[in-house]
Amino acid sequence: MKITESQRQQQRPGWVHKSGLAGIVFASVMTLLGSFTLASEPLKIGMTSAVIGTGIGSGRAQVQGAELAAREVNQAGGVLGRPLQFAIENDQSTNAGAVLAFEKLSQEGDIPAFIGPIRSMQILAIAQDVQKLGKPMMIVGTAPELTHMGNPWLFRCRPNDSYSARVIADCGVNALGKKKWAIVYSDEAFGASGNKYLIEALKALGVTPALVRSYSNNWQDSTPVATAVQQSGAEILGTYMAFESDLAIFASQLRQLGINLAWVGSASIASTTALNFAGDTLDGSYGAVDFNRDTGPAAQEFAVRYQAAYGSEPDFFASSAYDAVHLLALAINNAGSLEPQKIREAILSVKGYAGAEGTYSFDPNGDGLHGDNIVRNDHGKLVFIKHIDFND
Numbered sequence: 244m245k246i247t248e249s250q251r252q253q254q255r256p257g258w259v260h261k262s263g264l265a266g267i268v269f270a271s272v273m274t275l276l277g278s279f280t281l282a283s284e285p286l287k288i289g290m291t292s293a294v295i296g297t298g299i300g301s302g303r304a305q306v307q308g309a310e311l312a313a314r315e316v317n318q319a320g321g322v323l324g325r326p327l328q329f330a331i332e333n334d335q336s337t338n339a340g341a342v343l344a345f346e347k348l349s350q351e352g353d354i355p356a357f358i359g360p361i362r363s364m365q366i367l368a369i370a371q372d373v374q375k376l377g378k379p380m381m382i383v384g385t386a387p388e389l390t391h392m393g394n395p396w397l398f399r400c401r402p403n404d405s406y407s408a409r410v411i412a413d414c415g416v417n418a419l420g421k422k423k424w425a426i427v428y429s430d431e432a433f434g435a436s437g438n439k440y441l442i443e444a445l446k447a448l449g450v451t452p453a454l455v456r457s458y459s460n461n462w463q464d465s466t467p468v469a470t471a472v473q474q475s476g477a478e479i480l481g482t483y484m485a486f487e488s489d490l491a492i493f494a495s496q497l498r499q500l501g502i503n504l505a506w507v508g509s510a511s512i513a514s515t516t517a518l519n520f521a522g523d524t525l526d527g528s529y530g531a532v533d534f535n536r537d538t539g540p541a542a543q544e545f546a547v548r549y550q551a552a553y554g555s556e557p558d559f560f561a562s563s564a565y566d567a568v569h570l571l572a573l574a575i576n577n578a579g580s581l582e583p584q585k586i587r588e589a590i591l592s593v594k595g596y597a598g599a600e601g602t603y604s605f606d607p608n609g610d611g612l613h614g615d616n617i618v619r620n621d622h623g624k625l626v627f628i629k630h631i632d633f634n635d
Contacts, residue, residue: 285328286321286581288313288571289348289357291341291365294333300487300516301361301560305383306331307553308561309358312568315548322572323579334360341365342372349376355581356380358567359397361560362485363389363433370394378583379574379590381567383560385510386436390609396583398590400563400570401600402612404433404483404509407531408440410615410631411507414529415479416448418617418628419505425454425477427468427493429485437483437509445481453477460486465493466500473502482508491520498524507531513618513625515558528620529628533600534562535618537627545599559600566598570611601630 290309293302313327321327330351332344341360348354349372356379359366363384373380374394382389387403415421426441428434438455445452454475456468472480484490490511497503506528511517513530534557536546545565549557557565573596574589575581593611596603603611614632618625 283321283324283326286323286325286575287328287330287351287354288568289345289351289354290329290331291334291344291348291357291360291369292331293336293361294331295335299336300519301514302336304515304558304560305358305361305564308549308557308564309568311545311549311552311561312565312572316568316572322575323581327568327572330354334365336362336365338365338368341368345369345372354378355575355583356571356586358564358571360384363436364431364485366397367432370397373397379571379586381571383563383567384433386432387440388432388436395587395609398570398605398609398611400567400598400603400611401510401533401559402615403610404437405440406613406615406631406633407509407533408437408444409633410531410617411441411481411509412444412448412450413631414531414617414628415481415505415507416445416450419479419507419529421479421505422450423476423478424450424452424481425456425472425475425479425504426452426481426483427456427458427472428483429460429489430457431460431485433485434483441481441483452481458489460489462489462492465489465496469493469496469500469502472497472504473500477504479505479507482506482512484508484511487511487514487517487520490517491524494521494524494528505529507617510559513558513620514560515556518620518623518625523622525620526622530618530620530625531615532559532618532625533612533615534559535616535625535627538601538616538630539597541597542599557599562599566600566603569598570596570603 317326332347334341334344359380359382363386366382366384383401385404387405428438510532513532578585578589591605594604601612605611616630617628
């Protein structure tokens with residue numbers, strides 16, 4: 244009898260699935276490992292994730308990365324001597340879903356910290372509620388304003404797009420020698436900020452884009468945008484695209500129109516989900532990514548462990564969640580307390596921590612990483628080119 248992925252997940256120890264009006268909501272309770280006994284009271288961490296919807300592949304990677312980290316934390320003695328346990332609510336890959344998911348989690352008074360949605364637009368939708376609650380949330384959305392709008396409870400576990408934009412511009416202008424650019428971006432928080440910073444980064448290199456074009460997420464036909472790129476005469480394409488399914492549609496329609504210009508995109512172009520969706524239509528493209536297994540020992544060790552656990556290559560959705568759990572565990576243990584302000588201060592005091600994503604040194608705004616990587620898609624394999632760090 245063939246076992247479906249859903250059945251396989253249900254057979255895994257510690258996974259509980261429940262039905263609800265907003266869709267499938269599930270909680271992951273980590274198997275207690277190491278020296279814990281059944282009498283140990285678990286320490287709950289809240290998480291919103293894309294269990295269903297457009298971002299389900301990314302959500303699965305996020306949960307698996309967090310799960311792997313929690314196993315390691317528990318094997319090492321847990322947090323304040325207690326095993327980690329996750330309370331996970333489905334955000335449905337929508338703003339409204341994220342608000343509902345966080346509202347449910349925030350009502351559980353025994354949760355001292357959270358791991359937020361994977362999209363900038365969803366984090367922005369719940370940011371005011373996070374600030375009102377007054378508890379730390381680790382985020383992976385890359386829109387710079389998320390940590391620059393005066394909210395003291397958001398801490399980012401990926402480089403923000405002020406860095407990725409400069410890396411994209413450097414790759415296209417200096418490494419590839421391309422001066423005539425077309426920029427395509429999703430018309431929400433992530434895409435809009437990426438577009439803004441990419442235009443600024445190109446301007447600093449003496450380049451004015453020939454075309455700047457936005458689109459709405461979950462499009463079915465990208466032909467008008469692809470045609471505009473073709474008519475612009477651009478020799479290179481820069482993109483900030485939120486959803487991998489949109490990116491795959493665009494890549495396919497570019498190929499159908501015979502458009503084979505150079506392409507440097509934000510991290511979504513190099514995610515596992517995008518590679519699976521788009522196939523060889525992304526061959527030869529470049530990505531500004533925060534995770535690649537060849538960037539250093541910590542990344543390599545994480546990739547080996549993740550692949551052994553789940554049988555697939557990790558991407559930044561998995562690595563950022565993995566780091567988020569380890570950083571929270573470190574901060575709470577260092578704080579010696581579950582008091583929110585003490586956890587916040589402990590997170591901000593983290594300097595020089597070697598994570599899967601890179602070396603974390605949190606600044607006063609809550610940004611932990613200050614650089615990015617360039618990779619090239621070589622027939623489906625992501626080849627690491629270089630890492631660039633910034634001092635600001």
